[in-house]
Amino acid sequence: MYEKKLNGILADEMGLGKTIQTIALLAHLACEKGNWGPHLIIVPTSVMLNWEMELKRWCPGFKILTYFGSQKERKLKRQGWTKPNAFHVCITSYKLVLQDHQAFRRKSWRYLILDEAQNIKNFKSQRWQSLLNFNSHRRLLLTGTPLQNSLMELWSLMHFLMPHVFQSHREFKEWFSNPLTGMIEGSQEYNEGLVKRLHKVLRPFLLRRIKIDVEKQMPKxxxxxxRCRLSKRQRFLYDDFMAQASTRETLASGHFMSVINILMQLRKVCNHPNLFDPRPIQxxxxxxxxxxxxxxxxxxxxxxxxxxxxxxxxxxxxxxxxxxxxxxxxxxxxxxxxxxxxxxxxxxxxxxxxxxxxxxxxxxxxxxxxxxxxxxxxxxxxxxxxxxxxxxxxxxxxxxxxxxxxxxxxxxxxxxxxxxxxxxxxxxx
Known part of the structure; x- marks a missing residue:
């Protein structure tokens, strides 16, 4: 993809080493192409330090800036970062890159890499719209689940990578989302040609391997x-809540968020009665x-x-x-x-x-x-x-x-x- 000046998605199944493959790409660019960045890697907060540790293990020659901390600490880390070779790789979280997006947008990045890229699946979100305008030569998305709820989430990823190729949200929806939704719901027969068309369109931009194909010795x-029954107290709380007039009225209204709230209360009862009705019990x-x-x-x-x-x-x-x-x-x-x-x-x-x-x-x-x-x-x-x-x-x-x-x-x-x-x-x- 890099040689052909393309952006893309590495969509290997979870647990197949997308992190180390990405680090290998950056090492190859530095050693073989003389491209030392700077690169920006945006990751979930829980894996920021894991990325730092793996980069230092496999690419000790890289200068790593792990961007987190209080507002004052982050401001100190930005001092001097406009100088050449101030760092080679910056690692930060989705939350912080949104908070400090103006500083990140002013800098030119060689590679913009998003780990767990399903975090930008909603093209209406502030996160997606902000990251879309970042200045980067290349973009790489890492996700084990490129498609979760609808094909329009896939359009969000593809437009983020190549806005001039996947420009029209409406056309993408007409081509893929509507027919496939019909297939899933059973309103029309399986359309093998349509699936082949989707594969053909995505093949140049998306690489996906699954465990059974890649790692033959993978443990099973x-x-x-x-299944667990409710206790007597849980059953009483459950039935009493469902019998309340306010609960029946909410269900009858059909208001989505209100119904979701009722489901959440029932989940509390099923998990532990004290989550729903906090009182001391022996x-x-x-x-x-x-x-x-x-x-x-x-x-x-x-x-x-x-x-x-x-x-x-x-x-x-x-x-x-x-x-x-x-x-x-x-x-x-x-x-x-x-x-x-x-x-x-x-x-x-x-x-x-x-x-x-x-x-x-x-x-x-x-x-x-x-x-x-x-x-x-x-x-x-x-x-x-x-x-x-x-x-x-x-x-x-x-x-x-x-x-x-x-x-x-x-x-x-x-x-x-x-x-x-x-x-x-x-x-x-």
């Missing part, structure tokens, strides 16, 4: 669905001295606790006996708090990563988990810990709850099912 992945998962001193109370509390947690306890005990290590994903920060109390009570050694974890701590946590087999569990929020990180120290993934977007769960499970994994991976939902 098994998925398990574990539970082994809530630290109360009397529970620790009276065995009968522990048993009584266990019987009234959410069956989901009881099932998780049984599963973790089995996995620990078998020498496995576990990633537990959830959507809710408050559920992470409950899981922390649960793991503490049962004596499991664990780490935690969520949206509030500082940038410099995230990489340290991941390295510690992969290196220290004494750490049994890593609990993470799906959106913060499910993208771009390498956690091959685990061989089991538990989704305590599922994301609205199944692609997010697919990305999360590939944190451990990737190159470098030596054991079969089991996924529990």
């Amino acid at each position: 992945k098994y998925e398990h669905v574990v 539970s082994p998962f809530i630290t109360q001295p009397i529970v620790f001193h009276t065995a009968s109370l522990v048993q009584d509390a266990l019987e009234v606790s959410p069956l989901k947690l009881q099932t998780l306890h049984t599963l973790l005990r089995k996995l620990k006996t078998g020498g496995h290590r576990v990633l537990i994903f959830t959507q809710m920060t408050r559920m992470l708090d409950v899981l922390e109390q649960f793991l503490n009570y049962h004596g499991h050694i664990y780490l935690r990563l969520d949206g509030s974890t500082r940038v410099e701590q995230r990489q340290a946590l991941m390295e510690r988990f992969n290196a220290d087999r004494r750490i049994f569990c890593f609990i993470l929020s799906t959106r913060s810990g499910g993208v771009g990180v390498n956690l091959t120290g685990a061989d089991t993934v538990v989704f305590y709850d599922s994301d609205w977007n199944p692609t997010m769960d697919a990305q999360a499970q590939d944190r451990c099912h990737r190159i470098g994994q030596t054991r079969d991976v089991h996924i529990y939902r």
Whole structure:
């Protein structure tokens, strides 16, 4: 693509080494073409330091500027960066590049590289429109999921790469989105010619390999669905909420966001009743001295606790006996708090990563988990810990709850099912 002066998408399946391939490209440009940048790499916050570490490992000759910190710290990092060879590669996050977009737009970049490029799938977003106007000679998008919900997301990526080629949103929609939507919904027969047309149009700009084609020795992945009943308290809260007049009125209105809010309340009930109706209960998962001193109370509390947690306890005990290590994903920060109390009570050694974890701590946590087999569990929020990180120290993934977007769960499970994994991976939902 570089030789033909094209921009493109590296869309290899998650876990196949898009990061190292990109670093190899930059090394080739520097050593063989004399092109030392500067390059701008925009990544999710959770993997900023991982990119820095990998670049320093494989390209020690590069001057790396990892751009994060407070507004004052970032201003200091920008001092002198207009000078030639002030740095070769700048790594920053989507959030910060938007906050300081004026400074980034004033600079000319050799390569603009976006990791987890599905972050710009919405062409109406401020992020997409701001990055579109950056001054760069070449652009490269990295994503294991170039298409999630609709083909128009693909247009957003392609227009970002080549606005003069994929110029018309309307024409792209007429060519691809409408017919394919019809096929998916079953309103018309499968159109093999249309799919071939899509492949033909994208082939020069998109490279995608999947695990089964590239890595023949890749460990297998098994998925398990574990069904759990509601406890008596959960069933009461669930039925009582659904019976309320306000709930029935909201459902009857059909207002999308209001219905979504109802679903969120019901998810809280299903995860743990205290998320929906916070009140003190005698539970082994809530630290109360009397529970620790009276065995009968522990048993009584266990019987009234959410069956989901009881099932998780049984599963973790089995996995620990078998020498496995576990990633537990959830959507809710408050559920992470409950899981922390649960793991503490049962004596499991664990780490935690969520949206509030500082940038410099995230990489340290991941390295510690992969290196220290004494750490049994890593609990993470799906959106913060499910993208771009390498956690091959685990061989089991538990989704305590599922994301609205199944692609997010697919990305999360590939944190451990990737190159470098030596054991079969089991996924529990």
